[in-house]
Structure formats: structure tokens, C-alpha cells
Amino acid sequence: MMAPHPLDRPVWSMLTGRQAHLAEGDARAVRIDRGYGPFGAAADRSGTAQGALAALVPADGELWIVEGERWPVPPGTREVKRAALAQMVAEGPPPEARPGEPAIIALGEADAAEMAGLADHARPGPWSSTTHRYGPFFGVREGGRLLAMAGQRMLMPGMAEVSGVATWEDCRGRGLARALIGHVMRAMTARGEQPFLHSYADNAGAIALYESLGFRIRREVHVLAIAAN
Structure with missing residues (x-):
């Protein structure tokens, strides 16, 4: 067995x-x-x-x-x-950065309060006082404001979960989530880890974005x- x-x-x-x-x-x-x-x-x-x-x-x-x-x-x-959640695993190499994508910066303890505020607004999943310490998180800033972020959460043998993808509502439609997810995927792949993620199964828009980045549904899981x- x-x-x-x-x-x-x-x-x-x-x-x-x-x-x-x-x-x-x-x-x-x-x-x-x-x-x-x-x-x-x-x-x-x-x-x-x-x-x-x-x-x-x-x-x-x-x-x-x-x-x-x-x-x-x-x-x-x-x-x-x-x-129900769609559990998705990246297949093949991560997407390359596109020309004109925003500058992406590493986030840390100094950014924790802004990250929590963004998570409270965008609801990317459970967020608590030290969620930002799961692992590398990255963001896009403009005029000193944190517009969007993404990072990692669960770690498995040879695998890492893309998580915490969040964008302020007035900043959506600019490709920030796509750029950040691609950056996180490339960082994971460089460490020898295969990216995976979870999305609510009825979130067709998010699943379509993830599929365009090379993720494929592995199975349905339940929360x-x-x-x-």
C-alpha cells in the first residue's frame, strides 16, 4: 500500500x-x-x-x-x-518576470503592521500576529504605501505553499498579484522547492490566474x- x-x-x-x-x-x-x-x-x-x-x-x-x-x-x-478547496501544484518552470513589472521588495518585521492591515482588508486566509514570520514575504510599495504582498506558509518535503496573496482594492487590476506570485515561485524554485497553493474551489477568477502561472489542480481538499x- x-x-x-x-x-x-x-x-x-x-x-x-x-x-x-x-x-x-x-x-x-x-x-x-x-x-x-x-x-x-x-x-x-x-x-x-x-x-x-x-x-x-x-x-x-x-x-x-x-x-x-x-x-x-x-x-x-x-x-x-x-x-472545499482546490489544491494546486506548479508544473514546469516558474514564469519569468514580465517587462514593466513593479519593483518587488522583501518584507520583514518593520512591515508587520502594514501587512496585517492589508490582510485584514483583502482576507487572503487566516492571519494572526506572527503570520508574517512563516517565511519570505514580498511586497510592492508606491509612495511609501504597501500596495500588495505575497509569501509562503506550509512547508512539505521539497515543496512550499504560496500564500498571503493580498492587494488593496483600489490597486487591483494592475498585475501586482501576478508579479508577486511569480516572484515567490521563482524564489521557491531556486531553493529546490515545488510551489503549491490552496484556493477556494468556487473562486474561478483566482484559479484561472493560478493556472496561467503554471499551477494545475491536484485534488480537492476540505477545510x-x-x-x-
Whole structure:
């Protein structure tokens, strides 16, 4: 029997693998450091593992479970939302930078407040106080204002997730997201990592953009957000 692909259980894979240093929990269930976001996973569907996962749900927040198959609601918790995601993997070399693309800069701790404000506006996915520390983030500035950003989140063996793609509404339509995603992809490829990403399955516009950059849908995965009863 073939071992499951790390992307079939992405949160479990990241928090028991390359990003285990960000995990809290034990062999039954883990969740990411709360400053980074709400993601968690159980070792399996057993009552013991599900109970351990439920214990990691914050009293005043949510825990997000991302799995290849629909996941049951752990006892003692309640379902907040479910959604289907398109899991996409880049095929072939990353796109080359286009003539006239904006200058792209590295972002860091000094940019954290602006990054959080942009994430709150654009809602690229869960964002918390230290989400910007997942890894390299890049942005486009104009007149001192951060217009757009993109970076990485989950890390798998030989793979890295493009994430945090966000643009202020009045700056959209200028190709900033395309330029930033391409830049992130080239940085990942230079490190020997294959880019992947997740998009809500009903976001046809985003999926079309990702496909134009060389991503192809690998499979559908499911996100379940839960909260304490």
C-alpha cells in the first residue's frame, strides 16, 4: 500500500515535519503556534486523537482543519464552517518576470503592521500576529504605501505553499498579484522547492490566474473550522 502524499493531509504534514518547531500538542493531535494562525490536525479519526484535537481549540477562537477527505466534528466542539478547496501544484518552470513589472521588495518585521492591515482588508486566509514570520514575504510599495504582498506558509518535503496573496482594492487590476506570485515561485524554485497553493474551489477568477502561472489542480481538499461548545 502506497504511503499517503504529504499534501493529502497538509496541516498534519507541516506540523509533524518541516514546521514541527511551530507546533503545540503531542502525537495524538497538534496545532500551530497561535500567533501564526488557527490550523490544527489529529493523527487520525480515533476518539483519542479527536479528543486531543478538541482540547487544542481555543476558548475564544477557531481551529481550522484541512484534510483530503471531509473531517468529522470532534466531540465537544461545533462546526463554524466548511468549504472545499482546490489544491494546486506548479508544473514546469516558474514564469519569468514580465517587462514593466513593479519593483518587488522583501518584507520583514518593520512591515508587520502594514501587512496585517492589508490582510485584514483583502482576507487572503487566516492571519494572526506572527503570520508574517512563516517565511519570505514580498511586497510592492508606491509612495511609501504597501500596495500588495505575497509569501509562503506550509512547508512539505521539497515543496512550499504560496500564500498571503493580498492587494488593496483600489490597486487591483494592475498585475501586482501576478508579479508577486511569480516572484515567490521563482524564489521557491531556486531553493529546490515545488510551489503549491490552496484556493477556494468556487473562486474561478483566482484559479484561472493560478493556472496561467503554471499551477494545475491536484485534488480537492476540505477545510473545517471548529470552535468550542
